[in-house]
Amino acid sequence: MNVRDNLRRELKGSGHNMTTSRVLVCQKLADTGPVTMRELVESLGKEVDRATVYRIISLFEELGIVRRIPIGWKHKLELSDKFIHHHHHAHCLTCRNIITLPEDSQLELAVERTASSHHFKVTDHHIELHGYCSECQKKLS
Amino acid sequence: MNVRDNLRRELKGSGHNMTTSRVLVCQKLADTGPVTMRELVESLGKEVDRATVYRIISLFEELGIVRRIPIGWKHKLELSDKFIHHHHHAHCLTCRNIITLPEDSQLELAVERTASSHHFKVTDHHIELHGYCSECQKKLS
DNA sequence: CTACGTGCAAAGAGTTTGCAACCGA
DNA sequence: TCGGTTGCAAACTCTTTGCACGTAG
Numbered sequence: 001m002n003v004r005d006n007l008r009r010e011l012k013g014s015g016h017n018m019t020t021s022r023v024l025v026c027q028k029l030a031d032t033g034p035v036t037m038r039e040l041v042e043s044l045g046k047e048v049d050r051a052t053v054y055r056i057i058s059l060f061e062e063l064g065i066v067r068r069i070p071i072g073w074k075h076k077l078e079l080s081d082k083f084i085h086h087h088h089h090a091h092c093l094t095c096r097n098i099i100t101l102p103e104d105s106q107l108e109l110a111v112e113r114t115a116s117s118h119h120f121k122v123t124d125h126h127i128e129l130h131g132y133c134s135e136c137q138k139k140l141s
Numbered sequence: 142m143n144v145r146d147n148l149r150r151e152l153k154g155s156g157h158n159m160t161t162s163r164v165l166v167c168q169k170l171a172d173t174g175p176v177t178m179r180e181l182v183e184s185l186g187k188e189v190d191r192a193t194v195y196r197i198i199s200l201f202e203e204l205g206i207v208r209r210i211p212i213g214w215k216h217k218l219e220l221s222d223k224f225i226h227h228h229h230h231a232h233c234l235t236c237r238n239i240i241t242l243p244e245d246s247q248l249e250l251a252v253e254r255t256a257s258s259h260h261f262k263v264t265d266h267h268i269e270l271h272g273y274c275s276e277c278q279k280k281l282s
Numbered sequence: 283c284t285a286c287g288t289g290c291a292a293a294g295a296g297t298t299t300g301c302a303a304c305c306g307a
Numbered sequence: 308t309c310g311g312t313t314g315c316a317a318a319c320t321c322t323t324t325g326c327a328c329g330t331a332g
Binding site for chain 2: 068070073075088090092093099101104106107109110111113114115117118119120121122123124125126127128129130131132133134137
Protein backbone atom coordinates (compact mmCIF):
# COMPACT_ATOMS: atom_id res chain seq x y z
CA MET A 1 0.00 0.00 0.00
CA ASN A 2 1.40 3.39 -0.93
CA VAL A 3 1.85 6.31 1.40
CA ARG A 4 -1.11 8.27 0.11
CA ASP A 5 -3.64 5.46 0.49
CA ASN A 6 -2.23 4.60 3.87
CA LEU A 7 -2.64 8.20 4.96
CA ARG A 8 -6.19 8.34 3.63
CA ARG A 9 -7.09 5.25 5.63
CA GLU A 10 -5.64 6.68 8.85
CA LEU A 11 -7.35 10.03 8.41
CA LYS A 12 -10.74 8.72 7.38
CA GLY A 13 -10.65 6.10 10.07
CA SER A 14 -10.40 8.81 12.70
CA GLY A 15 -12.87 11.19 11.10
CA HIS A 16 -10.43 13.66 9.58
CA ASN A 17 -10.24 15.06 6.08
CA MET A 18 -7.62 14.30 3.48
CA THR A 19 -6.27 17.72 2.58
CA THR A 20 -3.58 18.98 0.24
CA SER A 21 -1.44 20.20 3.14
CA ARG A 22 -1.64 16.90 4.97
CA VAL A 23 -0.64 14.96 1.90
CA LEU A 24 2.28 17.31 1.28
CA VAL A 25 3.59 16.94 4.84
CA CYS A 26 3.19 13.17 4.77
CA GLN A 27 4.85 12.87 1.37
CA LYS A 28 7.77 15.01 2.50
CA LEU A 29 8.30 12.78 5.52
CA ALA A 30 8.17 9.69 3.33
CA ASP A 31 10.70 11.16 0.89
CA THR A 32 13.28 12.55 3.27
CA GLY A 33 13.46 10.32 6.32
CA PRO A 34 14.08 11.81 9.79
CA VAL A 35 13.85 15.62 9.74
CA THR A 36 13.66 18.35 12.34
CA MET A 37 10.60 20.54 12.56
CA ARG A 38 12.66 23.41 11.21
CA GLU A 39 13.80 21.42 8.19
CA LEU A 40 10.28 20.30 7.52
CA VAL A 41 8.85 23.82 7.71
CA GLU A 42 11.61 25.21 5.53
CA SER A 43 11.42 22.48 2.93
CA LEU A 44 7.71 23.07 2.55
CA GLY A 45 8.47 26.74 2.01
CA LYS A 46 5.31 28.65 1.26
CA GLU A 47 3.39 25.58 0.13
CA VAL A 48 2.26 25.06 3.71
CA ASP A 49 2.23 27.66 6.47
CA ARG A 50 4.39 27.12 9.54
CA ALA A 51 1.44 27.04 11.91
CA THR A 52 -0.28 24.49 9.71
CA VAL A 53 2.76 22.24 9.72
CA TYR A 54 2.75 22.32 13.52
CA ARG A 55 -0.96 21.53 13.60
CA ILE A 56 -0.57 18.68 11.14
CA ILE A 57 2.36 17.15 12.97
CA SER A 58 0.45 17.43 16.21
CA LEU A 59 -2.49 15.60 14.65
CA PHE A 60 -0.24 12.98 13.06
CA GLU A 61 1.28 12.32 16.45
CA GLU A 62 -2.11 11.80 18.08
CA LEU A 63 -3.07 9.42 15.32
CA GLY A 64 0.24 7.60 15.58
CA ILE A 65 1.25 8.51 12.05
CA VAL A 66 4.52 10.13 13.04
CA ARG A 67 6.90 9.52 15.91
CA ARG A 68 9.53 11.79 17.36
CA ILE A 69 12.97 10.35 17.66
CA PRO A 70 15.32 11.89 20.19
CA ILE A 71 18.70 12.98 18.93
CA GLY A 72 20.67 14.36 21.79
CA TRP A 73 18.87 17.55 22.81
CA LYS A 74 16.71 17.67 19.73
CA HIS A 75 14.01 15.63 18.11
CA LYS A 76 13.49 14.55 14.57
CA LEU A 77 10.25 13.42 13.03
CA GLU A 78 9.65 10.35 10.97
CA LEU A 79 6.73 8.23 9.85
CA SER A 80 5.71 5.60 12.36
CA ASP A 81 5.76 1.83 12.10
CA LYS A 82 2.39 2.07 10.34
CA PHE A 83 4.19 3.51 7.32
CA ILE A 84 7.69 2.19 7.55
CA HIS A 85 9.05 -0.92 9.20
CA HIS A 86 9.93 -0.88 12.89
CA HIS A 87 13.56 0.02 13.47
CA HIS A 88 15.92 1.94 15.72
CA HIS A 89 18.63 4.52 15.20
CA ALA A 90 22.32 4.87 15.85
CA HIS A 91 23.78 8.37 15.86
CA CYS A 92 27.39 8.85 14.88
CA LEU A 93 29.07 11.41 17.11
CA THR A 94 31.59 12.30 14.41
CA CYS A 95 29.72 12.53 11.12
CA ARG A 96 26.32 13.18 12.72
CA ASN A 97 24.68 10.67 10.41
CA ILE A 98 21.78 8.58 11.55
CA ILE A 99 22.19 4.89 10.87
CA THR A 100 19.00 2.87 10.66
CA LEU A 101 19.06 -0.42 12.54
CA PRO A 102 16.45 -2.82 11.13
CA GLU A 103 14.29 -4.75 13.55
CA ASP A 104 16.29 -7.27 15.55
CA SER A 105 14.23 -9.98 17.21
CA GLN A 106 16.86 -10.69 19.86
CA LEU A 107 16.81 -7.08 20.94
CA GLU A 108 13.04 -6.76 20.83
CA LEU A 109 12.76 -9.89 22.90
CA ALA A 110 15.21 -8.59 25.48
CA VAL A 111 13.18 -5.38 25.82
CA GLU A 112 10.00 -7.39 26.25
CA ARG A 113 11.64 -9.56 28.90
CA THR A 114 13.02 -6.64 30.88
CA ALA A 115 9.63 -4.95 30.88
CA SER A 116 7.70 -8.01 31.96
CA SER A 117 10.12 -8.68 34.79
CA HIS A 118 8.95 -5.33 36.15
CA HIS A 119 5.31 -6.06 35.37
CA PHE A 120 5.30 -3.27 32.82
CA LYS A 121 3.14 -3.62 29.72
CA VAL A 122 4.99 -2.09 26.76
CA THR A 123 3.04 -0.45 23.95
CA ASP A 124 5.96 1.29 22.29
CA HIS A 125 9.67 1.77 22.75
CA HIS A 126 12.63 3.76 21.49
CA ILE A 127 16.21 2.69 21.45
CA GLU A 128 18.87 5.24 20.64
CA LEU A 129 22.55 4.44 20.27
CA HIS A 130 25.41 6.93 20.30
CA GLY A 131 28.89 6.14 19.14
CA TYR A 132 30.92 5.80 15.97
CA CYS A 133 29.84 4.41 12.63
CA SER A 134 32.09 2.01 10.73
CA GLU A 135 33.28 4.73 8.34
CA CYS A 136 34.31 7.08 11.11
CA GLN A 137 36.02 4.30 13.04
CA LYS A 138 38.29 3.73 10.05
CA LYS A 139 39.11 7.42 9.73
CA LEU A 140 39.87 7.76 13.41
CA SER A 141 42.23 4.80 13.59
CA MET B 142 31.94 8.66 47.17
CA ASN B 143 29.35 11.37 47.77
CA VAL B 144 27.87 13.64 45.14
CA ARG B 145 29.89 16.68 46.14
CA ASP B 146 33.26 14.97 45.97
CA ASN B 147 32.32 13.30 42.73
CA LEU B 148 31.39 16.68 41.27
CA ARG B 149 34.63 18.24 42.47
CA ARG B 150 36.61 15.51 40.78
CA GLU B 151 34.76 15.95 37.48
CA LEU B 152 35.11 19.73 37.50
CA LYS B 153 38.74 19.88 38.58
CA GLY B 154 39.67 17.16 36.16
CA SER B 155 38.47 19.30 33.29
CA GLY B 156 39.84 22.59 34.56
CA HIS B 157 36.65 24.12 35.89
CA ASN B 158 35.88 25.70 39.22
CA MET B 159 33.75 24.28 41.98
CA THR B 160 31.20 27.04 42.55
CA THR B 161 28.20 27.45 44.81
CA SER B 162 25.80 27.47 41.86
CA ARG B 163 27.23 24.32 40.36
CA VAL B 164 26.99 22.49 43.65
CA LEU B 165 23.38 23.63 44.09
CA VAL B 166 22.37 22.42 40.64
CA CYS B 167 24.12 19.10 41.10
CA GLN B 168 22.65 18.59 44.55
CA LYS B 169 19.17 19.35 43.28
CA LEU B 170 19.54 16.77 40.55
CA ALA B 171 20.78 14.22 43.04
CA ASP B 172 17.88 14.89 45.40
CA THR B 173 14.98 14.96 42.98
CA GLY B 174 15.67 12.49 40.17
CA PRO B 175 14.60 13.28 36.59
CA VAL B 176 13.40 16.89 36.22
CA THR B 177 12.57 19.19 33.34
CA MET B 178 14.61 22.32 32.79
CA ARG B 179 11.60 24.33 33.89
CA GLU B 180 11.26 22.41 37.14
CA LEU B 181 14.95 22.76 37.81
CA VAL B 182 14.97 26.51 37.21
CA GLU B 183 11.86 27.01 39.33
CA SER B 184 13.03 24.85 42.19
CA LEU B 185 16.25 26.81 42.39
CA GLY B 186 14.17 29.97 42.57
CA LYS B 187 16.39 32.99 43.04
CA GLU B 188 19.29 30.98 44.41
CA VAL B 189 20.58 30.53 40.88
CA ASP B 190 19.66 32.64 37.86
CA ARG B 191 17.88 31.01 34.94
CA ALA B 192 20.68 31.78 32.50
CA THR B 193 23.20 30.30 34.89
CA VAL B 194 21.23 27.08 35.19
CA TYR B 195 21.24 26.76 31.41
CA ARG B 196 24.99 27.40 31.31
CA ILE B 197 25.65 24.89 34.06
CA ILE B 198 23.50 22.18 32.48
CA SER B 199 25.22 22.80 29.18
CA LEU B 200 28.61 22.39 30.85
CA PHE B 201 27.48 19.32 32.78
CA GLU B 202 26.34 17.76 29.53
CA GLU B 203 29.70 18.37 27.85
CA LEU B 204 31.46 16.83 30.82
CA GLY B 205 29.08 13.89 30.87
CA ILE B 206 27.77 14.77 34.31
CA VAL B 207 24.14 14.92 33.24
CA ARG B 208 22.17 13.16 30.54
CA ARG B 209 18.90 14.10 28.94
CA ILE B 210 16.23 11.48 28.90
CA PRO B 211 13.52 11.77 26.28
CA ILE B 212 9.95 11.64 27.52
CA GLY B 213 7.67 11.84 24.57
CA TRP B 214 8.16 15.33 23.17
CA LYS B 215 10.06 16.61 26.15
CA HIS B 216 13.30 15.93 27.91
CA LYS B 217 14.16 15.51 31.53
CA LEU B 218 17.57 15.84 33.08
CA GLU B 219 19.26 13.46 35.44
CA LEU B 220 22.75 12.71 36.68
CA SER B 221 24.70 10.38 34.46
CA ASP B 222 26.07 6.92 35.11
CA LYS B 223 29.08 8.59 36.74
CA PHE B 224 26.83 9.56 39.64
CA ILE B 225 24.07 7.02 39.66
CA HIS B 226 24.00 3.46 38.38
CA HIS B 227 23.22 2.78 34.71
CA HIS B 228 19.52 2.21 34.12
CA HIS B 229 16.64 2.87 31.77
CA HIS B 230 13.15 4.28 32.09
CA ALA B 231 9.61 3.16 31.49
CA HIS B 232 6.94 5.84 31.20
CA CYS B 233 3.41 5.01 32.20
CA LEU B 234 0.92 6.52 29.76
CA THR B 235 -1.77 6.68 32.42
CA CYS B 236 -0.18 7.92 35.62
CA ARG B 237 2.77 9.64 33.90
CA ASN B 238 5.18 8.18 36.43
CA ILE B 239 8.66 7.22 35.42
CA ILE B 240 9.66 3.73 36.46
CA THR B 241 13.38 3.07 36.78
CA LEU B 242 14.57 -0.17 35.24
CA PRO B 243 17.87 -1.25 36.82
CA GLU B 244 20.64 -2.47 34.55
CA ASP B 245 19.74 -5.73 32.85
CA SER B 246 22.71 -7.62 31.42
CA GLN B 247 20.57 -9.52 28.91
CA LEU B 248 19.28 -6.28 27.48
CA GLU B 249 22.65 -4.57 27.50
CA LEU B 250 24.14 -7.54 25.72
CA ALA B 251 21.42 -7.49 23.06
CA VAL B 252 22.11 -3.81 22.39
CA GLU B 253 25.82 -4.51 22.10
CA ARG B 254 25.17 -7.36 19.69
CA THR B 255 22.82 -5.38 17.47
CA ALA B 256 25.33 -2.56 17.27
CA SER B 257 28.28 -4.76 16.45
CA SER B 258 26.36 -6.55 13.72
CA HIS B 259 26.23 -3.14 12.03
CA HIS B 260 29.86 -2.39 12.84
CA PHE B 261 28.76 0.44 15.09
CA LYS B 262 30.81 1.23 18.17
CA VAL B 263 28.48 2.23 21.00
CA THR B 264 29.60 4.74 23.60
CA ASP B 265 26.20 5.40 25.12
CA HIS B 266 22.60 4.38 24.67
CA HIS B 267 19.08 5.23 25.76
CA ILE B 268 16.15 2.89 25.98
CA GLU B 269 12.72 4.33 26.59
CA LEU B 270 9.62 2.25 27.14
CA HIS B 271 6.03 3.48 26.94
CA GLY B 272 3.09 1.55 28.26
CA TYR B 273 1.30 0.78 31.50
CA CYS B 274 2.80 0.21 34.92
CA SER B 275 1.56 -2.66 37.09
CA GLU B 276 -0.59 -0.36 39.24
CA CYS B 277 -2.39 1.17 36.28
CA GLN B 278 -2.92 -2.24 34.66
CA LYS B 279 -4.80 -3.32 37.76
CA LYS B 280 -6.96 -0.21 37.73
CA LEU B 281 -7.74 -0.55 34.05
CA SER B 282 -8.79 -4.19 34.19
C1' DC C 283 -23.73 24.15 1.81
C1' DT C 284 -21.35 23.43 6.28
C1' DA C 285 -17.93 22.04 9.19
C1' DC C 286 -13.32 21.37 9.16
C1' DG C 287 -8.78 23.23 7.84
C1' DT C 288 -5.57 26.95 6.68
C1' DG C 289 -2.92 31.45 6.42
C1' DC C 290 -1.61 35.41 8.71
C1' DA C 291 -0.11 37.95 12.42
C1' DA C 292 0.63 38.37 17.07
C1' DA C 293 1.33 36.38 21.58
C1' DG C 294 3.68 33.15 24.61
C1' DA C 295 7.44 29.81 25.87
C1' DG C 296 11.92 28.40 26.04
C1' DT C 297 16.81 29.38 25.33
C1' DT C 298 20.90 32.18 24.37
C1' DT C 299 23.99 36.23 24.68
C1' DG C 300 26.58 40.71 25.95
C1' DC C 301 28.39 42.97 29.56
C1' DA C 302 29.50 44.66 34.09
C1' DA C 303 30.00 42.92 38.71
C1' DC C 304 31.47 39.07 41.58
C1' DC C 305 33.94 35.13 43.51
C1' DG C 306 37.05 31.02 43.98
C1' DA C 307 41.78 29.37 43.95
C1' DT D 308 44.94 39.40 42.14
C1' DC D 309 42.86 37.47 37.90
C1' DG D 310 40.45 34.62 35.02
C1' DG D 311 36.47 32.02 35.30
C1' DT D 312 31.46 32.66 36.66
C1' DT D 313 27.23 34.83 37.49
C1' DG D 314 23.06 38.07 37.33
C1' DC D 315 20.37 40.92 34.64
C1' DA D 316 18.08 42.32 30.71
C1' DA D 317 17.46 42.01 26.07
C1' DA D 318 17.53 39.35 21.85
C1' DC D 319 16.29 35.22 19.48
C1' DT D 320 14.11 31.03 18.21
C1' DC D 321 10.48 27.84 18.61
C1' DT D 322 5.63 26.91 19.23
C1' DT D 323 0.83 28.09 19.99
C1' DT D 324 -3.46 30.77 19.33
C1' DG D 325 -7.43 33.83 17.50
C1' DC D 326 -9.81 34.95 13.74
C1' DA D 327 -11.36 35.51 9.04
C1' DC D 328 -11.11 33.11 4.73
C1' DG D 329 -10.80 28.83 2.00
C1' DT D 330 -11.93 24.08 0.77
C1' DA D 331 -13.21 18.94 1.04
C1' DG D 332 -17.06 16.04 1.17
